[in-house]
Amino acid sequence: xxxxxxxxxxxxxRIEDREILKGVNxxxxxxxxxxxxxxxxxxxxxxxxxxxxxxxxxITEGEVLLDGVDLLAMxxxxxxxxxxxxxxxxxxxxxxxxxxTFLKAAMNAQRKSRGExxxxxxxxxxxxxxxxxxxxxxxxxxKRPLNVGFSGGEKKRAEVLQMALLAPKMCILDxxxxxxxxxxxxxxxxxxxxxxTAQRSMLVITHYQRLLNHIVPDVxxxxxxxxxxxxxxxxxxxxxxxxxxxxFDSEPA
Amino acid sequence: xxxxxxxxxxxxxxxxxxxxxxxxxxxxxxxxxxxEREILAGVERPNVAVDAVMDSVSVxxxxxxxxxxxxxxxxxxxxxxxxxAELVQKxxxxxxxxxxxxxxxxxxAVFTDGSFVYIPKGVRCPMELSTYFxxxxxxxxxxxxxxxxxxxxxxxxxxxxxxxxxxxxxxxHAAVVELVALENAEIxxxxxxxxxxxxxxxxxxxxxxxxxxxxxxxxNSKISWTQVETGSAITWKYxxxxxxxxxxxxxxxxxxxxxxxxxxDSGTKMIHLGKNTSSRIIAKxxxxxxxxxxxxxxxxxxxxxxxxxxxxxxxxxxxxxxxxAHTVPYIESRNATAVFEHEAxxxxxxxxQMFYCQQRGLDGEAAVALIVNGFVRDVLQHxxxxxxxxxxxxxxxxxxxxxx
Numbered sequence: 303x304x305x306x307x308x309x310x311x312x313x314x315x316r317i318e319d320r321e322i323l324k325g326v327n328x329x330x331x332x333x334x335x336x337x338x339x340x341x342x343x344x345x346x347x348x349x350x351x352x353x354x355x356x357x358x359x360x361i362t363e364g365e366v367l368l369d370g371v372d373l374l375a376m377x378x379x380x381x382x383x384x385x386x387x388x389x390x391x392x393x394x395x396x397x398x399x400x401x402x403t404f405l406k407a408a409m410n411a412q413r414k415s416r417g418e419x420x421x422x423x424x425x426x427x428x429x430x431x432x433x434x435x436x437x438x439x440x441x442x443x444x445k446r447p448l449n450v451g452f453s454g455g456e457k458k459r460a461e462v463l464q465m466a467l468l469a470p471k472m473c474i475l476d477x478x479x480x481x482x483x484x485x486x487x488x489x490x491x492x493x494x495x496x497x498x499t500a501q502r503s504m505l506v507i508t509h510y511q512r513l514l515n516h517i518v519p520d521v522x523x524x525x526x527x528x529x530x531x532x533x534x535x536x537x538x539x540x541x542x543x544x545x546x547x548x549x550f551d552s553e554p555a
Numbered sequence: 556x557x558x559x560x561x562x563x564x565x566x567x568x569x570x571x572x573x574x575x576x577x578x579x580x581x582x583x584x585x586x587x588x589x590x591e592r593e594i595l596a597g598v599e600r601p602n603v604a605v606d607a608v609m610d611s612v613s614v615x616x617x618x619x620x621x622x623x624x625x626x627x628x629x630x631x632x633x634x635x636x637x638x639x640a641e642l643v644q645k646x647x648x649x650x651x652x653x654x655x656x657x658x659x660x661x662x663x664a665v666f667t668d669g670s671f672v673y674i675p676k677g678v679r680c681p682m683e684l685s686t687y688f689x690x691x692x693x694x695x696x697x698x699x700x701x702x703x704x705x706x707x708x709x710x711x712x713x714x715x716x717x718x719x720x721x722x723x724x725x726x727x728h729a730a731v732v733e734l735v736a737l738e739n740a741e742i743x744x745x746x747x748x749x750x751x752x753x754x755x756x757x758x759x760x761x762x763x764x765x766x767x768x769x770x771x772x773x774x775n776s777k778i779s780w781t782q783v784e785t786g787s788a789i790t791w792k793y794x795x796x797x798x799x800x801x802x803x804x805x806x807x808x809x810x811x812x813x814x815x816x817x818x819x820d821s822g823t824k825m826i827h828l829g830k831n832t833s834s835r836i837i838a839k840x841x842x843x844x845x846x847x848x849x850x851x852x853x854x855x856x857x858x859x860x861x862x863x864x865x866x867x868x869x870x871x872x873x874x875x876x877x878x879x880a881h882t883v884p885y886i887e888s889r890n891a892t893a894v895f896e897h898e899a900x901x902x903x904x905x906x907x908q909m910f911y912c913q914q915r916g917l918d919g920e921a922a923v924a925l926i927v928n929g930f931v932r933d934v935l936q937h938x939x940x941x942x943x944x945x946x947x948x949x950x951x952x953x954x955x956x957x958x959x
Contacts, residue, residue: 382913383916394905396925407925411917464915
């Protein structure tokens with residue numbers, strides 16, 4: 303059987319003296335979309351940062367494989383080129399760098415690190431136009447500096463645009479629904495759903511079931527106190543919505 | 556230190572194989588065409604193979620002929636002294652007097668060569684004048700002298716320097732540049748400076764002590780300086796404008812990058828003398844490594860400078876924690892109607908910005924280059940097109956090794 307796209311084994315991570323991830327186990331086969339749900343502070347976002355390689359965290363135990371390759375040994379940019387993409391909860395502003403320039407720099411950097419040639423300008427423009435159309439992103443937005451003065455909806459659409467253009471194997475969406483009204487959420491969800499393929503896997507991190515009405519998961523995991531405490535199908539999300547997280551707390555309050 | 560050294564008469568390399576490989580590697584990164592590299596590296600070819608530079612030697616002459624048709628004079632200053640003595644006598648030293656400062660005096664005493672431009676009345680120079688075309692015509696020494704005269708209602712855009720590093724052995728570059736803009740005339744002067752900054756321990760490198768000044772002598776005249784300073788061990792350079800004519804306007808757009816042990820002290824002076832004169836200063840300083848980067852600027856309004864107006868914006872970006880950025884503005888107003896504004900910011904590239912760029916596939920250096928290019932965008936867009944692309948690459952190269 304083929305490797306799962308993402309395989310996390312007994313992952314422990316800490317920031318300074320505080321252990322945040324306490325033995326995460328998760329396997330996502332190709333083509334599946336998994337949701338991780340949990341209350342604020344349960345360590346969900348830490349999981350996404352650790353996978354992407356943010357250096358504030360120290361990994362004390364465990365391993366992570368991306369399509370069979372040791373992910374933790376790679377630098378953040380190498381992880382990106384290997385096909386890992388993180389859609390940020392709070393996308394970062396890059397003043398003075400137009401969205402278009404940023405997209406081209408990112409695409410070419412990844413191509414270079416995979417030993418491919420630079421994208422020609424017409425090919426690039428075509429790709430951006432196509433991907434932008436689904437997300438209601440027009441030329442004027444692409445000329446603005448990336449994320450600077452973008453509304454919540456624009457930021458998240460720009461994240462999904464990058465995801466579409468960089469064509470990763472493994473997408474992690476961190477609280478993609480935060481800051482979105484229902485119309486914006488639908489546009490973003492449509493964009494994400496359009497990127498679901500049999501080869502690509504996704505990990506959607508959220509604490510609301512709302513998003514999962516629009517982006518329907520294959521598997522739902524409940525995250526509590528730094529580990530996955532329960533897994534099930536999409537009905538688990540509804541159950542959480544009805545009852546809250548209290549039933550799943552590892553240490554009763 | 557040598558105060559004066561005549562251009563060496565050691566045999567020039569006859570092919571690129573004899574040129575310092577490090578220099579060639581730098582040309583490579585900048586994407587300079589092969590033929591142009593030979594010129595820059597000073598490779599001598601029989602029968603002036605400048606034909607290789609910009610397609611053919613005839614390019615240079617065609618340019619000169621085309622310019623001469625409209626009365627424009629563009630030649631070396633030594634030629635101008637011989638051929639156009641009356642103009643040189645009238646204007647040379649009229650903006651930067653020989654007693655101006657130590658290095659200006661030195662330059663005035665010993666200058667070896669430089670450029671001369673004369674734009675007659677009512678003529679818009681049809682092309683950007685660049686020292687590129689002239690660089691190998693005669694070896695310019697380290698004491699360059701440039702004089703540009705724009706007669707009434709004329710316009711010229713002049714590009715100085717090249718983006719390739721000149722591995723000069725001489726230590727001191729003390730150039731003097733004088734600009735004279737008469738009524739309704741406009742001069743746009745752009746510089747990209749990338750002299751040898753010294754090695755990684757701060758040994759060697761060029762001392763770049765340059766006096767550049769423009770005189771808006773006529774009413775409604777305009778002088779605009781744009782500079783990208785990335786090289787030299789020590790830079791002291793303050794391209795300035797004397798706003799003598801009524802309604803005249805001065806502009807200064809600057810990007811100064813320092814890395815390693817470089818010290819940059821640069822800025823401008825806007826001297827408002829005439830009525831309703833205006834000036835605008837946008838300076839972007841980027842300090843990395845162990846360097847120090849200072850903006851030093853003076854804005855002053857004379858008692859008669861009614862309605863003088865200045866806007867200044869100084870932004871500094873720090874990379875790492877061993878470098879320094881300093882802003883030293885001098886603002887003097889002797890006229891109550893003058894309005895001067897000064898804004899300054901200092902920032903660092905945040906870890907979050909770096910992580911975001913890296914998550915998208917850019918490595919550390921590419922991420923820094925992208926963020927810095929964004930930081931300087933307001934200034935870059937004032938450069939002529941052909942300089943803009945090279946400058947972006949140059950910025951990336953200058954900051955190599957600045958991220959740990």
